Amino acid sequence: MSLDAAEGLYRLVDAAYERRSIAVSSNLHPSGSDELMPKTLASATVDRLMQHAYLCVTTGDSVRLQQATTGKGVKPLP
Numbered sequence: 460m461s462l463d464a465a466e467g468l469y470r471l472v473d474a475a476y477e478r479r480s481i482a483v484s485s486n487l488h489p490s491g492s493d494e495l496m497p498k499t500l501a502s503a504t505v506d507r508l509m510q511h512a513y514l515c516v517t518t519g520d521s522v523r524l525q526q527a528t529t530g531k532g533v534k535p536l537p
Contacts, residue, residue, distance in 0.1 A: 460495045460496050462497065464496075465495070465496030465497060465500045465501075465504075466500065468496070468504060469503060469504045472507050472508055473503075473504075476510070477510075481508070489505045489509060490505075
C-alpha cells in the first residue's frame with residue numbers, strides 16, 4: 460500500500476472513530492497490518508478500529524476461491 464493510501468485509510472478511520480460505525484473485512488490478522496503500511500500508521504489505525512470492535516473470525520474453505528479454481532467463478536461480460 461502506498462503511503463498516500465495508508466494515510467487515507469487512517470484519516471477515514473480517524474474521522475469515523477467514536478462517531479460512526481465502520482466495517483472492515485480482511486484476510487489478515489490485525490497484528491499483521493504493519494505489512495501493509497508503515498508501522499506508526501498501522502498501529503494508530505488498528506488501535507482506533509479495535510477500540511470498540513466486535514471481531515468475527517470465520518473458518519472454513521473460501522467459496523470464492525473454490526469457485527475460481529473450478530472455473531465456476533465470475534465470468535467477464537462479452
